């Protein structure tokens with residue numbers, strides 16, 4: 001169900017990572033999406049519309065009403081809070097030696113940052129409670145309070161990069177001819193047939209509009225995320241409908257936040273450049289920062305992944321290539337950027353035979369190591385990592401984004 005998919009991992013259990021011989025984990029960077037949230041107002045309004053359309057459909061009489069108050073739009077759910085709390089618990093166990101060396105908490109050593117949105121700030125706090133449980137002096141379980149900084153979204157080049165980029169707003173979010181063409185083609189070639197079949201099967205009058213198919217898909221996604229139910233909105237579809245609508249939502253994200261628009265390949269440059277700068281500042285003795293923990297959005301991770309060249313298919317995602325890519329593509333929100341999805345960058349120094357030390361970065365997506373395209377292995381030399389970034393390293397974000 002695309003970015004509205006529940007995380008695969010939902011446990012506080014984890015094993016300590018294995019550190020390569022002659023290496024030491026020096027720093028830890030995290031960019032995490034928030035946990036499971038309420039639908040945004042855009043989606044809730046679609047569900048209110050569906051409630052009207054399905055009012056007299058007997059098959060849906062038990063479940064057609066919209067259950068999400070507009071006042072709750074976009075808020076983190078209690079399940080979402082627990083996802084991040086568990087993530088913090090897993091972090092403490094996976095990097096136990098690393099954390100024990102740098103605790104108790106010092107904001108100059110462990111940095112927490114979120115985008116200026118409640119769901120991300122609360123997610124960061126939940127992570128901190130899991131990570132630092134028992135390490136503080138507050139309450140019966142010795143909780144630790146933490147400082148979580150954020151920047152107004154319009155200035156936040158790292159965590160809300162598209163909102164801080166006027167050129168993205170003008171040329172990608174709007175006036176995106178290719179995206180509009182793809183949306184029209186998918187509506188004509190796929191959504192119309194899905195809506196007409198549902199209309200006919202359930203004798204719906206007036207008939208469903210093509211765009212109702214995507215509204216039903218989103219209602220299905222939140223029925224699963226909130227209620228674990230696949231026998232309500234989801235039951236209006238066959239399996240192929242769901243795969244096609246998932247592909248459509250991936251396609252929209254591909255052109256909005258990834259390889260579908262050239263500018264998107266640059267937008268993660270401030271975020272990754274600041275990580276590299278913090279690695280080098282620490283390595284040169286100019287910084288005490290050991291852990292930098294950031295909490296943001298699906299698009300934050302998608303821009304970051306795109307700047308790193310991750311999940312790039314050989315040919316672009318288009319409506320035409322749906323048949324070949326439906327079941328087999330690299331770009332797939334539901335397995336990459338679901339609720340509470342995350343990327344860790346582990347920074348190691350390793351002693352070499354000639355007594356020198358080399359700095360390596362190991363990247364993890366959703367707590368599984370991945371290879372950055374162009375790196376020789378999961379442990380990528382810092383010099384290689386920087387070389388692969390090219391002119392994205394130390395980019396001039398304002399210049400890239402000026403109109």
Ligand SMILES: O=P(O)(O)O[C@H]1[C@H](OP(=O)(O)O)[C@@H](OP(=O)(O)O)[C@H](O)[C@@H](O)[C@H]1OP(=O)(O)O
Pocket residue numbers: 003004033034037039040041042043296297298299
């Ligand atoms: O389609 P919606 O309104 O849900 O889009 C949300 C984004 O949700 P996503 O499409 O990623 O599932 C939301 O990202 P999130 O990671 O915070 O859930 C984004 O912050 C929000 O602004 C909506 O994006 P939009 O493009 O502004 O509609």
